[in-house]
Amino acid sequence: MHIKGLIAGLFVAGLLASCAPSIAVKYDYDPKVNVRQFSTYRIEADRQRNADPIVGSNLNQRRIAEALDQSLKGLGYKPTEDIGADLVVRFFTDSKDRQQVQSTGMGSPYGWGGWGYGGGYGNQVYSRQYEENRVVINIYDSRTNNIVWQGWATGQLNTKKNEKNRDLAFRETVASIMKNFPQSAGQDYGAVR
Numbered sequence: 001m002h003i004k005g006l007i008a009g010l011f012v013a014g015l016l017a018s019c020a021p022s023i024a025v026k027y028d029y030d031p032k033v034n035v036r037q038f039s040t041y042r043i044e045a046d047r048q049r050n051a052d053p054i055v056g057s058n059l060n061q062r063r064i065a066e067a068l069d070q071s072l073k074g075l076g077y078k079p080t081e082d083i084g085a086d087l088v089v090r091f092f093t094d095s096k097d098r099q100q101v102q103s104t105g106m107g108s109p110y111g112w113g114g115w116g117y118g119g120g121y122g123n124q125v126y127s128r129q130y131e132e133n134r135v136v137i138n139i140y141d142s143r144t145n146n147i148v149w150q151g152w153a154t155g156q157l158n159t160k161k162n163e164k165n166r167d168l169a170f171r172e173t174v175a176s177i178m179k180n181f182p183q184s185a186g187q188d189y190g191a192v193r
Contacts, residue, residue, distance in 0.1 A: 023156075023176065035182050038077070039184050040087065041080070041086065041088070042081065042087070045064075046092040064170055064174055071178035072181075086142060087139050092135075096132050101126070102127070103124070133156060137151045149181055
């Protein structure tokens with residue numbers, strides 16, 4: 001019976017490790033805005049919202065800005081430092097502490113058959129603490145200052161796996177967000193879907 005509990009424990013530990021949250025990407029947009037009118041952009045970090053000392057550091061803000069610049073150029077937009085840019089791209093990051101709880105769910109909590117007599121394998125509960133990070137990109141029409149598109153990624157950017165190559169982790173995260181933004185030169189939202 002002890003070996004079965006040990007095997008179940010190892011199985012759940014492996015399951016917890018394999019079920020670590022991955023990066024989830026979502027986006028939203030204003031379907032009334034004709035994006036064919038935009039061709040230039042300016043990137044700004046939202047300094048008030050980048051309060052997290054690690055993910056929101058100047059180093060990571062620079063990584064995100066460079067990845068945004070690369071993505072937008074790849075979509076056909078032209079960078080400008082001019083105040084007259086068609087789009088203002090603002091981004092911020094934040095972090096929250098999370099807990100993942102997993103239960104083996106083996107057997108009845110009342111013992112064998114639910115009657116409280118002996119046996120059952122018991123219910124073992126395992127938990128794991130982790131930090132969930134979020135990168136949010138807001139794209140504004142510079143003339144109206146209204147958001148025309150928003151994309152965000154949620155997951156674990158600050159893991160041991162990403163520690164050796166944070167540049168790549170941030171570049172891939174931003175690229176996965178921006179692949180949902182329409183290309184310049186006449187593509188509208190209907191063409192993205």
